[in-house]
Amino acid sequence: MVLERLKQMAAQLTGQLPTPHPLDPLSSSEIREAVEIVRKEHNDVFFNAVTLWEPRKKQMMAWLASPDTAKRPHRVADIVAIGRGSKVFDGTVDLEDKKILTWELTEGVQPLKVVRTDPQVIEQCGIVGIPPEDMHKVYCDPWTIGYDERFGSNVRLQQALMYYRPHPDDSQYTYPLDFCPIFNADTQEIIHIDIPKVRRQLNQAPPSNFHGEAIQKEIGLRTDVKPIEISQPQGVSFNLDGRTLKWQNWSVHVGFNYREGIVLSNISFNDRGNVRPIFYRMSLAEMHPHQRKHAFDLGEYGAGYMTNSLTLGCDCKGAIHYMDADFVNRVGDAQTIKNAICIHEEDAGILFKHTDFRDESCTVTRGRKLIISQIFTAANYEYCVYWMFMQDGTIQLEIKLTGILNTYALNPGESAAPWGTEVYPGVNAHNHQHLFCLRLDPNIDGPNNTIFQADAVRGDGEVGSAENYYGNAFYAKKTALKTPATAMSDYDGNTSRTWDMANTSKINPYSKKPVSYKLVSREVPPLLPKEGSLVWKRAGFARHAVHVTKYMDDQIHPAGRHVPQTSGEPSQGIPAWISEEPEANLEQEDVVSWTTPEDYPIMPAEPMTVLLRPRNFFTQNPCMDVPPSYSTTPTQMAAGKGGIKGVVDSVSRLAFDDKTKGGSNDCCGK
C-alpha cells in the first residue's frame, strides 16, 4: 500500500485532487468530463444519469489484493441519455482513455407532463366536484407503471395519481381523486384516463394537516419535551481515508449511486491483526412498488426518488460526518445533493455484563454502534435507511418508513374493508406490501462461499429414549443451496430459519464448523400477490425470501436494468438469471444472495430489520477489549480494593438531583 499512499500524498502536495478509489462515485468534474466526451459524438442528447460503472469484480479483487502492482481499474461512467425522438441510450465512457466504450439505443421514455391543462382531466375534475377555475388546486404524483397490456407492448407509460388541495399548504392526501390519467411517455400525451365504475366525489372532510404551523394553530405544540444533548467533545471514534471508513476493527468503502443509494463495499474486520474480508458488496438493490429506475422518474419535478439533504441537529444528532452525492442533470451539468449520507456513532447500551453472585465482583461494558444512513423521498413516502455496524461483528440493516400513507377516495358510507382501512373520513388506505431486495455479495474469508439454509429441528428419538431421554434435544440442520433452481428459500417460523453464508474451506478450530455469517430476516411472509399477477411477474425477486445466484458483474438489479420496460413476461432480473443456468454450481463459488423482507405501512410501521451475525467466524468474542465502565475481580473484592475503571462518565446525572455524577466512587467499582 506504500506506493499508493505516496501517490496520494504527491497529489495533495501538488494540489491535484487525490486519485479516487475505484469504487468512489463519480465526482462533479468526472460527471462533466463524461458529458463532454459524449457530446463530441452525440450533441443532441439530454442526460438522465451519469454514474459510476463499477469495475469488474475480477479486476477489482486483484487490485485490492495488490494496489501497488496490479492494474488499477479505469474510471468509467455509466450513462443514460435521451436523444431526438425520445430515444433512450445506454452508454459507457472511459474517463481515462477519454472515449465512448459502448452506446446502445434502448426503448423510449420521457418525463411526466403537467396534467392541469388537459381537457379530459379538467372534465373528470368537474365530474368529481372540482370546477375548472380550481385546476390550480389539482396536483399529481407521477408513478412509473411501465407496462399495461391494453396499450401494446412497446409503449412506455406513467400514471398520475391525482390529488386536490383546498389551500396550497393542505395535505393533498386527504383529497385523492378517483380517476387516473395514463401517459404515453414517448409522445408526452395522455392516452387514457382510468375511470372507476363507481365514482367518488371530492372528499368534503376538513383538511388534516401535519405541518408544524397547522398543529400549532389547532392544538398547540407540546411544551414538556426537555432537550437531550448528545456530543463527543474529544471527537469521534471513526476516521475516513477518502471514502474508506474505519471504526472499531471495521473497514468499509462507502459508495453511492442514484439507483441503490448507499453501496457498501470491501467490508472487512481486523481480527487481532488479521484483516478478514466479510462482504464484497451490499446494497438495497431494488424496492417495490417503488422500482428504482430513477432515470425514468426524472420528470419536470426533478428526481423522482430524491435522497434528502440531511440537516445537522434535525435529521442527525450528535457528532456527524456527512458525504455529498453528485448527479447529472438533464442538460449535462453536475449537481450536488449536500449531506446525502450521514455517518455517526451512537451509544448502544450494555455490550456485556456479568456479576458473580457470590462476591459481587462484576464487569460491565457499554457498547457502540456505527450508523451509515440516508433518507429518500418516494412521492408520499419517506424511507430512512440505516446500515449499522456493531463491535461484535454484527451488521444490521434497518429501514424505517415514514411520510404519508398512499390514499384513495372513498364515498360517504362506503366501507374500506376488507382491502383497506378508512383512516379519516373519505380517505382509504389500501393494504399493500412494501418489498425490498437486499443484495449481499459475501466474501467470507474469501470469494468462494456456500449458502446454507439453517433450521432448528427436534432430535429424533422419543421422550425417554436413549438418544433423547429428556425429549429436549434439538440441533441446527443445514441444507446447502446448491443450484440457482433449488436455491429459492422461504422463511419458516416453525424452525426459526436463518441462512448461513459460509466458507467451507475455512473451519473454526474450536467448533470445527465452517466460518460463516448468519442472515436473520424474520419479516418475510410469502409474497401476497398471487402467481400470475402483475406484481408477481414484475417483482420476481420477491417470490421467495432468499435467492442465490452465481456472481456475474452486471447482475446488480434484481428486477432488471430498465424495470418499467418489462411486462414481467418473461420476468426480468432474478427469474431470468436463474433460468439462464438453473443448474450452475453454487457450492464454494462466488455467489450472491438476494433477500427480500417486507413491510406493511397500514399503520405507522415498525422498522424493518435484517441482521448479519458472525457464526463460527471468531474464535473468541471480538470485543472483549472494549474498555469496561468498571471491572472487579474476586481477589479485588476480597481485598476491598477497587478494580478497573475503563471509561468514566462524569456527565450522567440523577434526573432530580444533578449533584450526583456518574462514574463517582459512590456509583462504580464498589
Add this chain to the structure above:
Amino acid sequence: MVLERLKQMAAQLTGQLPTPHPLDPLSSSEIREAVEIVRKEHNDVFFNAVTLWEPRKKQMMAWLASPDTAKRPHRVADIVAIGRGSKVFDGTVDLEDKKILTWELTEGVQPLKVVRTDPQVIEQCGIVGIPPEDMHKVYCDPWTIGYDERFGSNVRLQQALMYYRPHPDDSQYTYPLDFCPIFNADTQEIIHIDIPKVRRQLNQAPPSNFHGEAIQKEIGLRTDVKPIEISQPQGVSFNLDGRTLKWQNWSVHVGFNYREGIVLSNISFNDRGNVRPIFYRMSLAEMHPHQRKHAFDLGEYGAGYMTNSLTLGCDCKGAIHYMDADFVNRVGDAQTIKNAICIHEEDAGILFKHTDFRDESCTVTRGRKLIISQIFTAANYEYCVYWMFMQDGTIQLEIKLTGILNTYALNPGESAAPWGTEVYPGVNAHNHQHLFCLRLDPNIDGPNNTIFQADAVRGDGEVGSAENYYGNAFYAKKTALKTPATAMSDYDGNTSRTWDMANTSKINPYSKKPVSYKLVSREVPPLLPKEGSLVWKRAGFARHAVHVTKYMDDQIHPAGRHVPQTSGEPSQGIPAWISEEPEANLEQEDVVSWTTPEDYPIMPAEPMTVLLRPRNFFTQNPCMDVPPSYSTTPTQMAAGKGGIKGVVDSVSRLAFDDKTKGGSNDCCGK
C-alpha cells in the same frame, strides 16, 4: 382526586410518610411490621419472602375510578417463611388491621449447602483430576430442579452445577465438571450424584477470562473509543407522583416484586384530554429454565436471582432516575437493593418526516422513548429487561441476554455437534431455548376485551377475476379466541400473524373497527422439547405462543405459585387453569393473555422483542403535536420565509469541524 391529594399534603406537612399507592411494593418499615405481626404467633420461622399481596382487581378498579370515595384496599403482605423441621409456610398479613389473615403449611424446602466438604463430591473431583487439596478451587452454581421421579414425589431437590477455577479470578465456565450432586433440600444432604457414563477429565486448556484486568494484560484495552456525552441540562420530561410515572401522555404505576421484577400497572394514555386505560397490568411472569420462585433459591449465597444495583454512567447513561427495591432477609430484617429500577428517556431518532418533492417544503420531527429497566443475574446469565414507551402509543418489551453461556465438559477430540457447539477447547455450549412468559392484562378502553388472532391472507378470486383483478388483494382475517380450550395460538410466519386485544363495544369512528392494541411477537418458534418431556410438562405456558384465560386474581404465575414442587403432572399454572374451565367465555370479558417468546443463547443473542401497538385505537396520529425540528409549508417556501423551528439543537456538531453547529440557519428551515 382532590381529597387524596389533600391527605398526601397533610401527611407531608406533619412529617408522616405519604400513604402508599395500593400497588406500591412494601416499604422497609412495612416489611418489618409484617415480620413483627407474624412473630407474635410464629416466633421460630425464617423468612424467605415478604412482598405485596396485590389487591383484588374488583376492589382496585373501584378505587381507581373513585379514589376519594371508594374503600381503599388495605396494605397486605404476602409471606413465605420456613419453620421448624424445614416446613414452608405461605401466609398473608393485613398491615392495617395488624393481623394474620392466612397461614398455610406448604411442602418443605431449604437453601443449598456447600459441596466442598462432602466426601462423595471430593471423590468425584479426584476422578476427574482435582486432588483433595484443591477443593477450595471447586465452585458450584445452585439450580432448582424441583422434581425428579427417581427420588419420590415429595422430596424437594436442588442440583449443584460444578466448576473449577485454577485461580479465584479465572472464569469457572471454562472448567465445568462432568458430575452433578443433587440435594434433598429438606435434610440438606447430598442424596445422589449424577455421574455420566462417559467421564470427562478436567479441561486442561488455559483460562479464558473476560474481566478487565485479564484483558488488559493479555491484549490491552482499546484506546480509540472516544467518549459520548448524553445529558439533559434542563431536566427530564417525565415526573413521578409517588410511583406513578407520567411522560408524554402516558401514566404508569411502576411496581416491583422479587418474582416478576418490574410490574407495570394502571397504564393509560391521555388522548387529547381523555384519559384512556390500556393495560391494567403487565409483567414478565415466568421464565424457563430459570423458574422464578426466588424463595426457593435463597441459599447461603444470597438471593438466587438477584436484581442488580444499577450504576450511574455504567449501567445507565444520561439523566437517570432510580427506584430502590426492598426485600426481607432470612432473619426478618428488611434489606434494600439500591437503584434496582432505572427510569430514563432517550432520543429515538426520526419520529416523522415528509418532504414535498415539488418545492422541498418539509417537516422533520425527532422522537423520544421512555425506558423502565432492570438487570438481574441468574447464575451465569444476566438478563437486561427494558420496558419502553413511545410517543405514538407503542409499548415495547426488549430483553437482552448477556453474561456467560451455560457450559458443559467435553473430552479432547469429542464432538459437541449436533446438540451443542465447542466454543473453546474442552467447553461445550448446549443448544437450548430460553422461554419467557409475558402476562398482559388488557384494559383497552375498559376491562371487557376480546382477543383476536389476526392473519394476513390473500383475497379469494384468481388473477383477472372481478374481485381480484390484479391478484394482489389481501386482508387481515380476524379469529376471536373464544374459550380457554380454543384460545391457544401459535405464530404463523406465512400470515405474519399478530394478536389484537380489542374492545368490540368501542368502535373507531373512522375505520369502523374496534379499538385495539396489536401484539407483535415474531420470535416464537414452537417449543422444541417434545410432548411428554419434562420441559413440556413444567413449562406448560410455553406450549403455545399465546394463551388466553379469564381474569382470576390469583392467576399470576403461569407455571404455578411454587414451581419446583411440581412434577408437571398435572401441569400447574396455565394448563391447569385452562382445564378448570375450558369452555369459559372469553369474548368481551376481563381476560388475560400470556405470550411466550424465546431466545437462543447459542451465540451472543440478538435482543428479544415484543411489541404492543395501537390499532384503530386513535382517530389520528397521537404525536402530531411533538414539536418539529423544523417545518416549512409550500407557502413559506414560495415566499422565501423560514418556517417553524420547534426544537433547536445547537449541541450537534460536524465530526471533523466543530465550528458548524446544529440548528443554525445553514442547516435547518431552508
